[in-house]
Each structure stands twice: as C-alpha cells, then as structure tokens.
Amino acid sequence: MxxxxxxxxxxxxxxxxxxxxxxxxxxxxxxxxxxxxxxxxxxxxxxxxxxxxxxxxxxxxxxxxxxxxxxxxxxxxxxxxxxxxxxxxxxxxxxxxxxxxxxxLDDEARPDGDPLDHVGLLESPCPIAIYDDRLRLRRINSVMSEVLGLSEEHVRGLRAPELTGRRQSQDIEQQLLRVLTTGRGTDVRTYVPVGGDRTHAWLARMAPITDAKGRVCGVSVAAHDFTDQYLAQERLQLVNEASVRIGTTLDVTRTAEELADVCVPALADFVSVDLLDPLEPGGEPPTGALSAPIGLRRVAHRSVNAGSPEAVVEPGHQDEYPTPSPQADALLAGHTIVASMSTGDLEEWLSWDPARAERIKQYGIHTTMSVPIRARGATLGVAVLTRFKNAQPFTPDDALLAEEITARAAVCIDNARRYSRERETALALQRSLLPRSLPRTAALEAASRYLPAARSGVGGDWFDVIPLSGMRVAMVVGDVVGHGIQASATMGRLRTAVRTLADIDLAPDELLTHLDDLVVRLSEEAGTDAGPGEVGATCLYAVYDPVSRRCTLARAGHPSPVMVPPGGPPRGIELPAGPPLGVGGLPFESAEVELREGTVLALYTDGLLEARDRDVDAGHALLCTALSGLADSLDETCDRVLHSLLPPGGVPDDVALLLARTQGLPASRVATWHIPADPALVAPIRKQVLEQLDLWSLSEASFTAELVVSELVTNAIRYGSQPIRLRLIHDTATLICEVSDTSHTAPHLRRAKIFDEGGRGLLLVAQLTQRWGSRHTADGKTIWAEIGLLGEE
Missing domain, CATH: 3.30.450.20 (PAS domain)
Structure with missing residues (x-):
C-alpha cells in the first residue's frame, strides 16, 4: 500500500x-x-x-x-x-x-448481486472501463478492448498504470481515487499512448458507481477520442508561436536559428537550415532555374540532443547536394518532399555519402522532410526536418504545418537579408565619408572610434581632425538625426561643408552659423510633407592653437566634451548651450579655455552615454571614470571607454568617439616682430629673419623665406593698417610666415598684365610655398604661407 x-x-x-x-x-x-x-x-x-x-x-x-x-x-x-x-x-x-x-491474479470471490456486474454502459459506442473499489479493472467493453489491443479476460484485475506502463496513467489513477473517495465525477484530458506505438488525445469522463445503499463501489470511465481536434489545436498553437518567436531581429543567422528552435521538438527531432549564397557579395540570391549539384551554406541547426551530434555540416560551412538528395530534390521540385528509410528513398543519396549514412544508422533516423524556403518569388534555401526519437512518420498535416512555419520564416529571412544588404551599403558609404586615418599634426595626437547601431541601422555620426593655418588644428564631432543611407549621405554633405568652412578659418561660432543655414536649406529641399526640421543635426567644433595653448569651442545641441588635465581628474567643459542645427535664426556662442600641454579632450556623440538602464548623468560619470586611468596609448583608452560604457550585444545608436592629447609648441620655435609702417624697414626685417633662420639651422629655407617675408610685409605696410606683426613658426617639417594687421580687406591673386608694375607678389608667394591663405581675426586679418623644409623629417 x-x-x-x-x-x-x-x-x-x-x-x-x-x-x-x-x-x-x-x-x-x-x-x-x-x-x-x-x-x-x-x-x-x-x-x-x-x-x-x-x-x-x-x-x-x-x-x-x-x-x-x-x-x-x-x-x-x-x-x-x-x-x-x-x-x-x-x-x-x-x-x-x-x-x-x-x-x-485471480480475483477474490465477489458476492452475488455485485452492482459492477450489471452496469449498462458496456454497450456504448465509446470506450468504457469499469474499476472496482480497489481501482482494479473489472470490466471493459469491446470498444475499449479494441483501443487497448487487449482482451478483457487477460487484463481484468490490472491497475491503470499497469495497462499502459505510462506515467500519464498514474495521473489517471489519482483521478480515479479522487472520484472513489469523494463520490464526485470529473473530466480528465490526457495524451496517453495506447495500443503499442499509437498515440491519442483523450477526454476521460469519470463517474462514481453506487450500490443500492448509495455507497460508492467503483468508478466508470468513458473515453472520448479528440486526437484530431487536439492535433489541430497544437498545430495552430505552433503557428502562433512561430509568428512570435521568428523574426525578432533583422539578422539572417538568428532568424534561421529561431526557425529551427520552433520546430524542435514540436515537429522534428533535428532541423537544419541551409541557404543559397548570393551570386556576388551583398547581391540577390539566384532567381533562375537551379541545377544540381546545389551548393548550400549551413546557417543553423537544432537537435533534441545537446550539441546536435547528428549534424554532418557545421554552421558557416558550405556543402554540395546532388540529386537525389532531400535538399536538392526539394529545391528542384519547388515543393516539400518527404523521404523515408523504410521506402528506400534515401538509399541512393547515402550510397555516396558514408558520413551521413553512418549518422542515420547511429541515431536511427527514419524520416526526413525537406521544405524549400521561398519569399517574394526567390528561392532562399531549404529546411530539412528529421525524426528519430519520434517514431511516427511525417503526415500530410505535418507537411502543411512545416510549410506554414517555413513561409513565415522565409519572409523574415528575406527581410533580414535585404536589411543586411542595405546596412552594408550604408556602412560602406559611412566608412567612405569618414576619415580613413587622422592627420598627424604638431598640435595634438588623436585617436578615434566609430560603432554603427546594432539594430536601427547606420546613422549620421561623424568626426574629423582638420589642420588649420598657424599649426592650429580643428576638431569636430557631429550627429545627423535619423538612420540609414539618407542619414549617411547628409552626414557626408555636412562633413564636407565643415571642412570647406574650416579652410577659410572661420571662428567656431561663425562656422556653426553657416552650417545651420546649410541644414535649414537641406531640410527645405527634403520636402514640406514632414514640415520643417526634416533634416537635423548636432555638432561640436573646437580649434586648438599649440602656440597659445588655448582652445576655442562652440556647440550646436551637442554634448560638451570632457577634459582630462595632466595629473588631474576628468571634468566636463562648460559651454554655452547652442540650439541643434536646422532650427535657424538663433545665435551660437564660443568659449575659450586654456589647455596645459598633455591635456586630453574627449569629444563624443550621445550614443556613447545613452542606455536603457541608466540616465545621461550616470553615463557621464562612467565616462569620467573610464578616462581617469589614461593610458599612454589613446587607442587603448578608446577601447577601455567603449568597453566600460557600451553593452556587449551592440549599441542601440551610433557612437563616435574622438580623443585628442594636446601638444604645445615651445617658445623657442616662435619668433615675432612688430613692424612700423615704414617701407625702409623691410630690408632690416629681412636681415633679422635670416639671422633667426640661421639660429634655427634652417638656412636651406632662407631664400624662399626672404622673398615671402619681403612680399607679405611690403603689402601689409602698403595696404594694411597699424599695428603690423610678423611671426615665424616652425616644426620639423614646416616653416610658417604670418603677417597680421588691423585691416579687414583680404588680398587675392590676380594675373598682372605685361606692362603692370605690380600684382605679381602673391602669385610668386603661391608658387614658392606649399600653401598660403588669409584668415580673419578679431581685430583684422592674418596672411600666412607655409614653406616645406627639405631634408627634415
């Protein structure tokens, strides 16, 4: 007991x-x-x-x-x-x-008139069983005997678990005991294999049997077979589950894995998903008629056994499938094909593939079902479903169910493939528009990182380092609103505009004003359906001067940079909060900060700080913590920052990061003269310049420098306004001559006529120097020219 x-x-x-x-x-x-x-x-x-x-x-x-x-x-x-x-x-x-x-065993003698001997339900067309007060089988009708495949005379006296040997029968016996002890009937739904390998879904209606005195002396069980309804419900549930579980990402591999996960073990014991490779990288799958052998790449597989030991091909590898084979036959026929070992459908295929023949023999695989994966008229691949633990062969209903699930997965795979192709195109465009490498300048050392968004597609984040005149350098980080190719194209236009505006040496606030006008025009060109603001962006622009060691910054709706002074803690730089680009009509303001040599500036886009599980302030604190342990290598620091702030599974928004370590130009590399407005002083100035070049051991540049200084100083005296200043700056590769005055009139090249006495000076400067130009200052202008130092590295 x-x-x-x-x-x-x-x-x-x-x-x-x-x-x-x-x-x-x-x-x-x-x-x-x-x-x-x-x-x-x-x-x-x-x-x-x-x-x-x-x-x-x-x-x-x-x-x-x-x-x-x-x-x-x-x-x-x-x-x-x-x-x-x-x-x-x-x-x-x-x-x-x-x-x-x-x-x-022989049952004990029962008294005459036992009520169980006269139960009238045994003539019912439903399977009927009668259990006595010890829950042992007393009677079954002919229908139940046929269902069980056992005769009444043999099984009389057995308990329910002994009739089938299944765990589900133990639950049934507990329900029988409850009816026997409480006297209340109940309905039980169960899925019990009976009659050997046959499986059925049953609704068992249990009712107490009472004697003449009303005492419960047994339990009657009337079974109703609702297998067809149960299987239909299971198939519908599996289809609904597939619609939820397949296509959660726009990733081809993950979608194929979800297809396999849904089918195992509900529909098959092992599922493999193989896809056709496109004819060219990033292209469309083949659309014409296929011919054997067919090359397929394993994308995913799943098994009821851990590690999928039945698989012959590993994910990522390609294999050739001849005809006959389940994969090739289904793709060539264009419809589902079920093949069985018992009918010999697989023998010819396995005769040339001993590895698969061994796996089939080892695991007892008896049936395969190959379902083509097709979407929008294109064949993408094939899913092969296999059974070995499930002894039942695939039925026509199983084939319909597999086709329904595969059709849903095919659309998701095609969407993921199209998205991947568009994303690769946008990434290629993005990379072509971003700087391939940062320029090496005497003003700073820089390192950068760019990470595209994991799911929402490539965006419009960008960064740049732009050498300016006077050994100054500009740093810019920006972020275009939106994602995709359109955002990348807009980013390219804005980056080009920034470089153009930087080339004319505009101050940061003036540059952002011109850039804002451009974004407003781009928004108008984008159409009026979405109203103003269709195109928008944020931007931070900074100019660092290694001579004065000062940095001028302005921002347009962009996060402020973080500064890490030598030996000090990281801290944010307070900047006036300018509006985002594209709003129009609002002014931008600049701020100037002094940076000690070796100071590191961190410029970034908002994707670095934003996350679902933290606010921006917490992200800013994490950034400062990551920057507090600066490494000698800025590249290592970039990697540590990204590792500290970004999740391992990919970022929800684009991330651009630019780190710059400032370098100061020693005072010994700079010489300055204040020049009175007297043409007679040009010759003494030339002599002083030559002496300074000798002191710097730059005699090889004396001839060119003498001509350039003479021309620029003469022009300043003749056409400029007091005070006039001459400055020479040099590093290892360049000598820079700058002449400043308080006139705002900028010079320009012109071609002198044969009998003109002047007009050839700037043309001569342009031909003798690497580059030249002018920039406006707060109190006038500066004309500059760069001379290459031959023999210096």
Whole structure:
C-alpha cells in the first residue's frame, strides 16, 4: 500500500526487468504467483524464470509493448503457463529503458448481486472501463478492448498504470481515487499512448458507481477520442508561436536559428537550415532555374540532443547536394518532399555519402522532410526536418504545418537579408565619408572610434581632425538625426561643408552659423510633407592653437566634451548651450579655455552615454571614470571607454568617439616682430629673419623665406593698417610666415598684365610655398604661407 494507492498491490504479479535482462523489482503478487521470494530472484537474469522453448529463445520483445502466454518456473519445481503484459518504460533523463511485466491474479470471490456486474454502459459506442473499489479493472467493453489491443479476460484485475506502463496513467489513477473517495465525477484530458506505438488525445469522463445503499463501489470511465481536434489545436498553437518567436531581429543567422528552435521538438527531432549564397557579395540570391549539384551554406541547426551530434555540416560551412538528395530534390521540385528509410528513398543519396549514412544508422533516423524556403518569388534555401526519437512518420498535416512555419520564416529571412544588404551599403558609404586615418599634426595626437547601431541601422555620426593655418588644428564631432543611407549621405554633405568652412578659418561660432543655414536649406529641399526640421543635426567644433595653448569651442545641441588635465581628474567643459542645427535664426556662442600641454579632450556623440538602464548623468560619470586611468596609448583608452560604457550585444545608436592629447609648441620655435609702417624697414626685417633662420639651422629655407617675408610685409605696410606683426613658426617639417594687421580687406591673386608694375607678389608667394591663405581675426586679418623644409623629417 501507499498514499497514492491505498489498497493491496499483491492482486497483480509485477516485475521490472532492466535493459540487460536482469530482474530489479519483484512484488508480493509475483511471489504469490510463482513462490519465489524477492531476495532469490532480484539481481538474477529474468530468463532463468522461463521454461521450455521460451528459455531457449530468450524472449526479446520488439516495439513498446508485448503480450502473450509464457511458461514460467515455480519455486520448488513445476511450471505454470501465464499470460504476461510487458511495457517498455523510458526514464525521464534519457537513460536506459526498463520493462514492466505484469499479470493479474485471480480475483477474490465477489458476492452475488455485485452492482459492477450489471452496469449498462458496456454497450456504448465509446470506450468504457469499469474499476472496482480497489481501482482494479473489472470490466471493459469491446470498444475499449479494441483501443487497448487487449482482451478483457487477460487484463481484468490490472491497475491503470499497469495497462499502459505510462506515467500519464498514474495521473489517471489519482483521478480515479479522487472520484472513489469523494463520490464526485470529473473530466480528465490526457495524451496517453495506447495500443503499442499509437498515440491519442483523450477526454476521460469519470463517474462514481453506487450500490443500492448509495455507497460508492467503483468508478466508470468513458473515453472520448479528440486526437484530431487536439492535433489541430497544437498545430495552430505552433503557428502562433512561430509568428512570435521568428523574426525578432533583422539578422539572417538568428532568424534561421529561431526557425529551427520552433520546430524542435514540436515537429522534428533535428532541423537544419541551409541557404543559397548570393551570386556576388551583398547581391540577390539566384532567381533562375537551379541545377544540381546545389551548393548550400549551413546557417543553423537544432537537435533534441545537446550539441546536435547528428549534424554532418557545421554552421558557416558550405556543402554540395546532388540529386537525389532531400535538399536538392526539394529545391528542384519547388515543393516539400518527404523521404523515408523504410521506402528506400534515401538509399541512393547515402550510397555516396558514408558520413551521413553512418549518422542515420547511429541515431536511427527514419524520416526526413525537406521544405524549400521561398519569399517574394526567390528561392532562399531549404529546411530539412528529421525524426528519430519520434517514431511516427511525417503526415500530410505535418507537411502543411512545416510549410506554414517555413513561409513565415522565409519572409523574415528575406527581410533580414535585404536589411543586411542595405546596412552594408550604408556602412560602406559611412566608412567612405569618414576619415580613413587622422592627420598627424604638431598640435595634438588623436585617436578615434566609430560603432554603427546594432539594430536601427547606420546613422549620421561623424568626426574629423582638420589642420588649420598657424599649426592650429580643428576638431569636430557631429550627429545627423535619423538612420540609414539618407542619414549617411547628409552626414557626408555636412562633413564636407565643415571642412570647406574650416579652410577659410572661420571662428567656431561663425562656422556653426553657416552650417545651420546649410541644414535649414537641406531640410527645405527634403520636402514640406514632414514640415520643417526634416533634416537635423548636432555638432561640436573646437580649434586648438599649440602656440597659445588655448582652445576655442562652440556647440550646436551637442554634448560638451570632457577634459582630462595632466595629473588631474576628468571634468566636463562648460559651454554655452547652442540650439541643434536646422532650427535657424538663433545665435551660437564660443568659449575659450586654456589647455596645459598633455591635456586630453574627449569629444563624443550621445550614443556613447545613452542606455536603457541608466540616465545621461550616470553615463557621464562612467565616462569620467573610464578616462581617469589614461593610458599612454589613446587607442587603448578608446577601447577601455567603449568597453566600460557600451553593452556587449551592440549599441542601440551610433557612437563616435574622438580623443585628442594636446601638444604645445615651445617658445623657442616662435619668433615675432612688430613692424612700423615704414617701407625702409623691410630690408632690416629681412636681415633679422635670416639671422633667426640661421639660429634655427634652417638656412636651406632662407631664400624662399626672404622673398615671402619681403612680399607679405611690403603689402601689409602698403595696404594694411597699424599695428603690423610678423611671426615665424616652425616644426620639423614646416616653416610658417604670418603677417597680421588691423585691416579687414583680404588680398587675392590676380594675373598682372605685361606692362603692370605690380600684382605679381602673391602669385610668386603661391608658387614658392606649399600653401598660403588669409584668415580673419578679431581685430583684422592674418596672411600666412607655409614653406616645406627639405631634408627634415
């Protein structure tokens, strides 16, 4: 007895035999039947109990169930023919199976007039079973006998779990006990395999049976087979599940994995998804008629076994499939093909592929179903579903279900493929518009990183480092609103505009004003359907002068940079909050800060700080923490910043990061003269310049420098306004001559006529120097020219 079954269990002779044929259980009923105590038989081969022909044949059952009459040895001698029912019992953890062997013993005498003998339900067309007050089977009708595949005379006296050997029958017995003890009927839905390998969904209606005095003396069970409705509901649920689980990302590989995950184990024991490679990288899949052999690339597979040991091809590898093969046959036919080992459909294919033949034999694969993956008229690949643990072959309903799920997955795979192609195009455009490498300047050392968004597509983030006159350098970081190719194209236009405006040496606030006008025009060109602001952007522009070690910055709706002074903690630079570009009509303001040599500036876009699990202030604090341990290498610092602030699975928005370490130009490399407005002083100035070049060991540049200084100083005296200043600056590769005055009139080149006495000076300067130009200052203008230092590196 047990709490689950509070009756005498000895009314059934029951034994359990393990997969080696050794007896591991022997109950009191078995001892009562044959007389062998449990201590004598447990641990011994079960075949020792067989007599006659059965012993010599060793009786190895096939399938999931066996029944028949065998002759058994009794304790003390003699034999006894016994009808036995054996069920293969599979453990939950996929370990070795066992056999449950049972037979009912002669029931005790029942008094005449037992109400169970007169139950009138046995003529019902539904399967009917009658259980007595010990929950042992008393009667079944012919319909139930046909369902079970067992006769009433053999199974009378067995318990429900002993009839099927399934765990579900133990739950049924608990329901029977509840009806017996409470006297209230109940309905039970269950999915119980019966009759060997057959499986059915049942609605079991249990009702108490009472005697003349109203006492419960048994339970009647009327079973209704609703397998078709159950399977239809399961198929509908699987289709709904597929619509939710497939296509969660715009990634081809992940979508293929989701297709395999949905089908295992609900529809198959092993699923492989193989796709056709496009004819060219980033192109469309082949649209014409396919011909064998067909090359397919394994994208995903899934198995009920951990590690998918049935797979011959690993994900990412390509394999050739001839005809006949499940993959090629389905793709060439254009429809689902089911192949079975029992019909020999796979023999020719496996004859030339011993590796697959070995796997099929090893795991007992018996059926495959190949479903083409097609979307929008294009063939993308094939999904192959395989069964080996599920003993049932694929049915036409299974094929319809697989086609429905695969069709949904095909659209998602095609969407992911199209998105990937567009994203690669946008990435290529983005990379072509961003600087391939940052220029090396005497003013600063720089390093950068750009990361595209993981899901929303490439955006319009950009950065740049622009050398300016006087060894100054401009740093810019910007972010265009939106994502995709349009945002990348807009970014390219803005970056080009910034470089053009920087080339004429506009101050940061003036440059942002001109850039704002451009964005307003771009927004108007984009159309009026979405109203103003269709095109928008943010930008930060900074100019650093290594001579004065001062940096001028202005921003348009962009995050302020972080400054890390040498030996000091990181801190943000307070800048006037300018409006985003594209608003129009609002002024921008500049701020000037002094930077010690070795100061690191961190310029970035908002994607670096923003995250779902933290606010911007927390992101800013993380950035300062990451910058607090600056490495000698700015590249290493960039990597540490990204690792500290960004999630490992990809960023939701584009990220641009620019780190710049400032360098100061020593005073010994700068010489300055204040020049009175007297043409007679030009010759003494030339002499002083030559002396300074000798002091710097730059005599090879003396001739050119003398001509350039003479021309620029003469023009300033003749056409400029007081005060006039001459400045020479040099690094290892360049000598810069600058002449400043307070006139705002900028010079320009012109071609002098034959009889003109002047007009050739600037043309001569342009021909003798690497480049020249003018820039406006707060109190006038500066004309500058750069002379290359030959022999210097």
């Amino acid at each position: 047990s709490p689950e079954y509070p009756f005498d269990e000895a009314a059934t002779a029951r034994a359990v035999v393990d997969d080696r044929g050794v007896l591991v259980e022997w109950n009191a009923g078995a001892e009562r039947l044959l007389g062998h105590p449990a201590a004598e038989v447990v641990g011994r081969p079960a075949v020792d109990l067989l007599a006659g022909e059965a012993q010599r044949g060793s009786l190895t059952p096939d399938g999931e169930r066996w029944q028949g009459i065998v002759t058994l040895r009794r304790h003390g001698g003699g034999t006894l023919p016994v009808w036995l029912l054996a069920h293969r019992v599979r453990p939950r953890d996929d370990g070795p199976h066992q056999w449950l062997v049972v037979t009912p």
